[in-house]
Structures are given as C-alpha cells and as structure tokens.
Amino acid sequence: AVAAGPAEWNGTGATADGHVVKVYGNVGSPADAQAAADAGAEGVGLFRTEFCYLDASAEPTVDEQRQAYTAVLSPFRGKPVIVRTLDAGADKPLAFLSPEAEPNPALGVRGLRIAFDRPEVLDRQLAAIAGAAEDSGAVVSVMAPMVATADEAAWFAERARAAGLDRAGVMIEIPAAALSAREILDAVDFVSVGTNDLAQYTFAADRQLGAVAKLNDPWQPALLRLLKLIGDAATATGKPAGVCGEAAGDPRLALVLAGLGLTSVSMNAPAIRSVGASLASVTLDDARSLAAAALSTGTPADARAVVAAALK
Numbered sequence: 001a002v003a004a005g006p007a008e009w010n011g012t013g014a015t016a017d018g019h020v021v022k023v024y025g026n027v028g029s030p031a032d033a034q035a036a037a038d039a040g041a042e043g044v045g046l047f048r049t050e051f052c053y054l055d056a057s058a059e060p061t062v063d064e065q066r067q068a069y070t071a072v073l074s075p076f077r078g079k080p081v082i083v084r085t086l087d088a089g090a091d092k093p094l095a096f097l098s099p100e101a102e103p104n105p106a107l108g109v110r111g112l113r114i115a116f117d118r119p120e121v122l123d124r125q126l127a128a129i130a131g132a133a134e135d136s137g138a139v140v141s142v143m144a145p146m147v148a149t150a151d152e153a154a155w156f157a158e159r160a161r162a163a164g165l166d167r168a169g170v171m172i173e174i175p176a177a178a179l180s181a182r183e184i185l186d187a188v189d190f191v192s193v194g195t196n197d198l199a200q201y202t203f204a205a206d207r208q209l210g211a212v213a214k215l216n217d218p219w220q221p222a223l224l225r226l227l228k229l230i231g232d233a234a235t236a237t238g239k240p241a242g243v244c245g246e247a248a249g250d251p252r253l254a255l256v257l258a259g260l261g262l263t264s265v266s267m268n269a270p271a272i273r274s275v276g277a278s279l280a281s282v283t284l285d286d287a288r289s290l291a292a293a294a295l296s297t298g299t300p301a302d303a304r305a306v307v308a309a310a311l312k
C-alpha cells in the first residue's frame with residue numbers, strides 16, 4: 001500500500017520525493033485566470049482563446065485580441081502560460097470561422113485545420129499573442145488544437161516561430177497523434193493531451209452525448225494505454241507532455257498520469273489544491289506502481305478500484 005502524505009499542498013507541483021509534476025490552471029477569461037492564480041496554479045496549462053469570442057460576429061482585430069489576451073495573462077507575470085490558438089468548430093463554433101455545414105462537425109474542419117485554408121487568421125492571432133506576451137510579462141508558449149500528424153505540428157511550429165513565439169507545442173487529442181507522439185515531439189517543443197477529445201475520438205463516442213458518456217470515462221484502460229505512449233515519448237525526448245483535459249483534475253488519476261510519465265497537469269481552479277496535495281502524498285515509484293496497476297485492468301471500474309485499494 002502507498003503511504004498517505006500531507007493533506008495540504010505547499011504550492012510546488014512534485015511528488016513526495018521531489019519529482020516535478022507542474023500543476024497548472026485551465027482558463028478562458030480574466031476571472032478564470034484570477035481564480036487559478038488565487039488557487040495557487042504554477043502557471044496556465046491551457047488558455048482556451050476561443051472562449052473570448054463565442055459571441056463575436058466578426059474576427060477581432062489584432063489589437064483587440066492583444067488586449068483581451070493580456071487581461072487573461074496578467075495574473076501570471078513571470079510564470080508559464082500556454083495559449084491555445086482558436087479551437088473553433090464542432091462543439092465550439094465561432095461565427096467568423098465556421099466552415100460550411102458539415103455532416104460530422106467533430107470530424108470536420110475544426111481547430112488547426114481551419115488555419116490550413118485561412119493561415120492569415122492564425123498569423124493575426126499569433127501576432128496578438130506575441131504582443132500580449134510582451135504586455136503581460138507572462139512566459140508564453142503557443143499550442144495548436146486538433147493536430148493529427150507530425151507534419152501538421154511542424155507547420156504550426158514554423159508559423160509560431162515566424163511570429164516571434166519560440167515555444168510552440170500542439171495538443172494530442174486524436175489517436176493518430178498519440179500513436180505518433182515521438183515524431184510530434186521531435187517537431188515541437190512540448191505536447192499537451194486533451195483527454196476530452198482524445199477519449200471522444202478513441203471510443204468514437206460524442207463527448208456531448210449523455211447516452212455514450214460511459215465510454216468517455218477518463219479511467220478507461222484503452223485511454224490510459226494511449227497516455228502511456230505519450231508519457232514514454234516525453235521521457236525519451238526529454239520534452240514536456242502535460243494533460244489539460246478533465247482527467248487531470250481527478251486527484252487519483254493525476255497520480256496515474258504522473259506514473260505514466262506525463263510532466264504536468266492542468267485543470268479548473270477548484271481542483272488545483274487537491275491535485276497538488278495528492279501528488280505530494282506519493283513517491284514517483286508509488287505513482288509508477290499505481291499506473292502499472294491501472295494499466296493492467298480491463299475496465300474503468302477496475303482501474304479505479306486497484307488504485308483506491310493501493311492508496312488505502
């Protein structure tokens with residue numbers, strides 16, 4: 001059994017023996033950012049920029065974007081912030097970026113795919129993000145959503161660098177990307193796993209549909225096996241691989257993620273302290289045993305049960 005450690009979190013994301021696992025906040029507005037900072041987030045692992053424009057009918061100008069992003073980044077002066085470029089389409093349509101009606105929007109032109117047809121929109125956003133990095137003093141990285149291949153990742157990183165943003169990464173939310181984690185990490189500076197979409201695409205189960213929600217359980221062993229591929233690629237390349245989907249906000253699952261080799265977890269503000277305290281309560285070896293135990297099961301219920309039993 002794994003020894004239970006301190007219930008309080010000291011604010012530094014690490015296991016009991018000092019293995020670093022950063023604890024970041026997910027944000028979409030200045031209020032979210034302040035809440036994450038107040039909760040002790042060490043930075044921002046996911047800034048969903050499309051949340052700023054869900055009601056916008058026209059593309060915001062570079063200056064408007066720069067101001068909006070600066071307002072979100074300001075509580076994190078001197079700290080790392082990952083700004084995700086617009087993830088429009090599917091469950092988050094933006095009026096000024098919506099593609100033609102598609103039979104399967106979740107499988108259509110969403111996220112970075114929009115930028116292949118309209119790179120000037122991406123370039124304007126990257127210019128605004130670079131400006132907001134200057135104005136806020138946050139240590140900004142940029143990240144693209146809905147990336148399928150290493151070629152797409154390399155294309156994005158090149159455009160980011162051309163805009164003066166020299167830390168560029170991509171989300172892993174498509175099974176093909178998880179299976180290519182090594183090649184993708186060779187092309188960019190970091191990755192972050194969106195477990196909400198990665199589950200949706202792994203189980204072919206719409207994330208918005210209650211009838212199939214059981215399949216999208218983040219404790220599904222099949223999902224954990226994909227996460228292991230990504231953790232292994234992070235270890236092999238020495239580059240960061242975080243998790244910013246809902247899975248990261250579950251204090252016990254965060255231990256499994258750490259044990260799989262993921263290097264940070266990013267979540268909504270209310271979960272930050274309990275995840276930080278949970279990580280501090282086990283050693284890296286403990287986390288690795290929990291991960292191995294969860295991986296060896298065949299159902300989410302069994303995965304939860306073996307981890308709960310080991311933590312007793």
Ligand code: PEP
Nearest residue numbers: 173194195196197244245
């Ligand atoms: C995810 O897919 O897990 C994710 C973090 O991105 P979003 O929920 O915004 O699609």
Ligand code: MG
Nearest residue numbers: 173194196197
């Ligand atoms: Mg997603």
